Amino acid sequence: MKPIFRAALAAIACACMAQFSGSASAQDAKPKHDEEAQSFVHGAPTDPSEAWTLAAGGRIYDNWWDALDRKKPASGHPSYPADGKGSGPNTWRCKECHGWDYKGRQGEYAKGDHYSGIKGIRGAQGRDPARIMAMLRAPLHGYTQEMIKDDELRRVALFVTKGQHDVDRLKDKKTGNPVGSSARGRALYQTTCAACHGFDGKLLNWGSKDDPAFIGTDSNKFPWEVLHKIRNSHTGIAMINFRALPMEDALAVLAYSRTLPRK
Numbered sequence: 001m002k003p004i005f006r007a008a009l010a011a012i013a014c015a016c017m018a019q020f021s022g023s024a025s026a027q028d029a030k031p032k033h034d035e036e037a038q039s040f041v042h043g044a045p046t047d048p049s050e051a052w053t054l055a056a057g058g059r060i061y062d063n064w065w066d067a068l069d070r071k072k073p074a075s076g077h078p079s080y081p082a083d084g085k086g087s088g089p090n091t092w093r094c095k096e097c098h099g100w101d102y103k104g105r106q107g108e109y110a111k112g113d114h115y116s117g118i119k120g121i122r123g124a125q126g127r128d129p130a131r132i133m134a135m136l137r138a139p140l141h142g143y144t145q146e147m148i149k150d151d152e153l154r155r156v157a158l159f160v161t162k163g164q165h166d167v168d169r170l171k172d173k174k175t176g177n178p179v180g181s182s183a184r185g186r187a188l189y190q191t192t193c194a195a196c197h198g199f200d201g202k203l204l205n206w207g208s209k210d211d212p213a214f215i216g217t218d219s220n221k222f223p224w225e226v227l228h229k230i231r232n233s234h235t236g237i238a239m240i241n242f243r244a245l246p247m248e249d250a251l252a253v254l255a256y257s258r259t260l261p262r263k
C-alpha cells in the first residue's frame with residue numbers, strides 16, 4: 001500500500017477512535033492499533049494454521065469482546081448462578097464460568113472471588129466442534145451472531161475440543177506449582193517477552209502503582225491464567241504467543257517468570 005494512502009486510512013481510523021473515546025468511559029477505551037497491528041490483533045490470516053486458530057479460540061475464551069473488537073455486553077449473563085461471586089459483563093467471559101484451568105467447580109474456581117459453581121470444559125475435549133457451536137448458540141449460553149460470528153465460534157469450539165491442556169499433568173505433585181525449566185525459560189523470556197515487558201518484567205504494569213501487577217506478580221498468583229496467555233496471548237493487544245511451540249517452552253517461560261520481581 002502506498003504510504004500516502006496508508007496515512008489517509010490512519011487519519012480516518014483516528015477520527016473514528018476520537019469519536020469512540022468521546023462516548024466511552026476511560027475504562028472502556030481500547031488501545032489504538034495502527035493498520036498492521038489491527039489486522040494482527042482482530043483480523044485473521046487468509047490461510048490460518050491450526051496453531052493460529054487454536055490461539056485465536058483461546059483468546060475468545062478469555063474475553064471475546066476484546067479479542068474480536070465487539071461491544072462489551074451491558075449487563076451480566078442471564079445464566080450466571082445467583083450464588084456465583086462474579087458480576088456484571090465479566091460473567092459473559094467463558095473463563096469466568098469455566099476457569100483458567102478449564103476445570104470450573106473442580107478447579108481453582110471451586111472457591112474464592114471467582115466461584116461460579118459451574119462444571120469445567122475438560123470433558124468436552126475431543127467432542128465434535130459442531131456440537132459445541134450449537135451448544136454455544138443455544139439459550140443457556142446465548143452467544144448471538146452479533147457477539148461472535150460463526151467462523152469465530154468455530155475457533156473457540158476448536159479450542160475446547162483440541163486446544164485445552166490438562167493442568168493436573170503440568171503440576172508438581174507435591175507443591176501443586178507448575179513444572180518447567182527456569183533455565184530454558186530465561187533464554188526464551190529474555191529473547192521474546194522482554195521486548196515489551198522488560199528484562200525484569202516491570203515495564204508493563206496492569207495493576208496500580210501501589211498494588212502492581214507485573215509478569216512476576218501474576219505468574220506467582222495466577223499461574224494457570226498466565227500459562228493460558230503464554231499459549232494464546234492476551235486479548236486486544238499485539239502480543240506474541242507460544243501456541244506453535246512445544247508446551248515445555250511455555251512452561252519454561254512460566255517457570256522463569258515466577259522468579260521475576262513481584263513488586
Ligand code: HEC
Nearest residue numbers: 077079080091092093094097118119120121123124156160
Ligand atoms: C454464565 C456462565 C457461562 C459462560 C459465560 C459460559 N458457559 Fe459454558 N456452560 C455453562 C453451564 C451452566 C454449562 C452446563 C454445565 C452442566 O451441564 O452442568 C456449560 C457447559 C459448557 C460446556 C460443556 C461441558 C461438558 O462437559 O459437557 C462447554 C464445552 C462450554 N460450556 C463452553 C463454553 C465456552 C467456550 C464459553 C464461552 C464462549 C462458555 N462456555 C461460556 C455456563 C457458562
Ligand code: HEC
Nearest residue numbers: 192193195196204205206226229230234237238239240253
Ligand atoms: C509485542 C509486545 C509483547 C510481547 C512480546 C509480550 N507481551 Fe505480554 N503483554 C503486552 C501488552 C501490551 C500487554 C497488556 C498490558 C496491560 O494490560 O497493561 C501484555 C499483557 C500480558 C499479560 C497479562 C495481562 C493481564 O491483564 O492479565 C501477561 C501474563 C503477559 N503479557 C505475559 C507475557 C509473556 C510471558 C510474554 C512472552 C512469552 C509476553 N507477554 C510477550 C505486550 C507483549
